[in-house]
């Protein structure tokens with residue numbers, strides 16, 4: 001029986017593993033893919049304190065090595081379900097069942113994607129899901145935002161301040177974000193909105209990077225929009241299927257946890273992008289991981 005099982009080895013889970021190792025907890029971190037989480041596929045990180053600029057995969061490796069050097073216990077596995085049985089947990093993966101006194105869910109989230117031709121190939125080569133992270137790369141360029149909800153409109157307004165021209169592609173007749181946010185976006189002189197339009201395909205340029213987007217409108221008119229960057233804001237899917245039966249998620253599937261990372265189930269903690277929160281960045285994910293472990297310690301003492 002472990003003291004704590006950490007689900008996910010992204011920035012949040014790896015930080016939790018570091019704090020757990022230093023606190024002498026018997027801890028197991030379970031990861032279904034490459035350790036590092038979302039940052040593994042991130043070109044450059046320029047806003048993580050202490051590192052002016054480094055690639056996401058380098059930061060992921062540094063975090064993983066740090067956890068391993070402290071003796072963190074890591075296993076490959078896809079967690080399917082977390083059960084609370086009396087005062088302990090059963091964590092069921094595709095190949096094993098583990099038991100622990102506490103669980104930290106740090107499984108992050110995945111972006112919804114358009115599933116159109118060339119999308120997979122251009123991820124990290126023009127297609128991004130994070131304007132704060134990748135926006136500055138496209139300073140002075142032509143850029144597209146796909147989506148019309150709050151995230152799309154707020155991020156489009158931010159991007160408009162950086163880029164030469166921004167086209168927003170929205171599938172509905174209007175932008176569905178808050179009125180004020182929409183007004184702010186539409187005031188920008190370098191923004192065009194294409195309503196009732198769908199992305200048909202992304203174009204790969206001679207350099208292997210994105211060069212444009214093929215769009216079809218409600219009258220079936222097809223046009224090509226020149227763009228070096230596309231930001232898809234059509235929603236995120238928190239990875240919380242494994243704890244759904246425990247009733248700790250909100251209507252969008254994010255885990256509800258307080259500032260101690262405690263959920264409503266004693267011993268079950270949530271950390272990083274997977275929880276309901278305002279800012280999802282590496283720095284907030286790592287902070288959550290540290291806080292979660294401090295409160296796991298308190299929980300174990302109180303049992």
Ligand SMILES: Cc1cc2nc3c(=O)[nH]c(=O)nc-3n(C[C@H](O)[C@H](O)[C@H](O)COP(=O)(O)OP(=O)(O)OC[C@H]3O[C@@H](n4cnc5c(N)ncnc54)[C@H](O)[C@@H]3O)c2cc1C
Nearest residue numbers: 008010011012032037038079108133272273280281282285
């Ligand atoms: C394109 C892009 C660029 C970004 N750029 C920046 C940036 O420049 N700066 C910045 O601060 N932030 C950036 N971010 C945000 C940052 O990546 C996230 O905030 C951060 O990775 C969240 O860490 P996390 O550990 O909570 O979740 P994640 O990084 O999502 O890690 C979760 C981990 O859990 C694993 N997992 C999921 N389900 C299971 C399961 N069932 N069983 C086992 N393991 C599971 C996943 O495989 C993954 O490794 C970017 C995000 C994206 C998408």
